[in-house]
Amino acid sequence: MRFIHCSDIHLGKTYRSVFAEKQRYEDFFQMLSGIVADAVDKQVDFMLIGGDLFHVGQILPKTFARTIETLQPLKDAGIPCIAIEGNHDWVHRRDNVSWMEALSQLGYICLLRPQRTEEGGYHFAPFDVEEGCGGHLQIGDLNIYGVGYIGAQAGNHVERICKAVETQNNLLLFHVGVWTYSPVEIGNMKPEEAHPLAETFSYVALGHGHKPYVVETPAGNGYAYNPGSPERVNFGEQKYDKGYYLVEVEDGGFTPAFIPTDPRPMHVEKVDLDGTTNAAEALQRVVEQVTALLADNEDSRQPLLELKLTGRVKFHPFELGRERLQAALADFANPLHLEVKNQLSLHTKSASADDEKKSLSEIEEDVLHELISADSHYQGQEDELCKLALRLRDAVQQGVNDGDELLALLEGDR
Known part of the structure; x- marks a missing residue:
């Protein structure tokens, strides 16, 4: 006997942008389609999905229709697809049938869900x-x-x-992480809590964490296997292997082989912009660093790119917005999706002993001058614009509230 064990497919995941939405939505269906094709080609006895088939519990009808289309080859080949619900599959309102339950009722998956006894125990009714x-x-x-x-x-x-569980030769499908192995922060148990599973189950098919790992008993025997997600779901996963398990079963022993997949390229780059004086200079530094990052890239698909901008700069950090960066990278990097973590801070003048002796109006003028200087468009015009702003302030404080009079100040300064 042999079977495929995959998990955390996250169908329906996408980015809400005109550039990325359609292509990214397709990535996850294409990945599942490839695994299904492998299952049919290798004529496996069944396929396991360890939870998080969907990215959210309340999916779009088109996602449900595409899921049926993608799983149809398994049904046609008579290969059972056995699944459990992950935290992303949950439907919290139990007055309606969930999409996972609907798939099970239609025969596209066998959704396993235990019952609970009045004493808090478990009861596994036959499917x-x-x-x-x-x-x-x-x-x-x-x-x-x-x-x-x-x-x-x-x-x-x-x-x-x-x-x-009172049977022999058992397999458990369980959506849970194990600490020290799993990269996620919630929904985990300690290794010592997991080890008793090895006494009842010969193979524990895990899901939840998107990084593949094997849990071993204290004696060093593997018993619990997490394949991770076959596609890169979140930034940070570019450093993980991606794939699923093809498991051979013989004489009660399980031999898993990790089958790599080919997810969309993903890059995370930290760009230090410390000391840059204007947005144009900073943008050039970003372009140079991303160019070096992608120099050896042979994948023709548009990458997913996250930029972490750090450092103290002499212009307003908001000038490096996502749209401006996307435009600067379009010609050579052409990312399908660009995520920007702007951790820049504005380089401000440090206070001195003389500052403590300044009047309130002098302090106001210094602050205004510094704010105007922070915008790259106004560099070199700080003194002129600062004086104009102060004249407007003085006029308002003197009771001038007529728009034409205030406009005359601007016109007269041209």
Whole structure:
């Protein structure tokens, strides 16, 4: 027997921009389509999805339709697709059927979800194909159980999960992270809390964290496997391997092989702009650094790019907006999506002992001069514009509120 174990597909994820929305939306469906094609080509016995099939619980109808289209080859080939709900799949209002439940009722997935007893224990009812629900199904002599996302207290549930299982040759599908392995900060349990699972389940198919990892027993035997997400979902994942597991089962032993995928290129670059005097100079530094970053890039697809701008500059940081940076990078980098983390700070004049002796009007003039100087467009005109602004201020303070009179001050200064 052999099967595919993937997780965290995040169908429906995109960027809300005219440049990226359609292409990025397609990335995740194309990735799942490739995994499905591999499952059909290798004639696996079943396919596992360890949660977060969707990016949000309330998906668009077109996303549901595309999901059915993408999973159709599995159904046509008679390959069961067994799934659990991740934290992204959750529908908090339980008065409606969720999209995951709808897929299960239509026969495109087998959604495993355990029942809870009055005492707080677990009950894994046999999967009902007609109803599309249950917590346990059997394929060959392998017993497959499923537990979706149960939050930060998952480690406290391990004993009750194991106690509810009375079969042999068991596999658990579980949307949870394990500390020290998982890159996410919530929904994890400690390794010592996870280890008892190895006594009941020969293979624990994890999901949740987007980085692949293997959890080992204290004796060094792998028992829990997280394939991560096959596509890069968030910035920061450019450093992770991306793929899924093809698992061979023989004589009760599980041998997973990690199959790499080919996600869209993603880059995160920190650009130090400390000391730059105007936006044009800073923009040139950004262009030079991104050019060097992409010099060896052989992927023809538009990359996802995040820029972290740091340093103290002598112009207003807001002058380096996303649109201006996107335009400057369009000709050579042409990012599908540009994320900007603007951590620039304005270089201000340090206070001196003489400043303490200045009058309020002198301090106001200094502050105004510095604010005008911060805009690259006004550099070299600071004195002239500062005097004009002060004349307007003085006129208003003297009771001049007629628009024409105030306008005359501006006209007379031209």
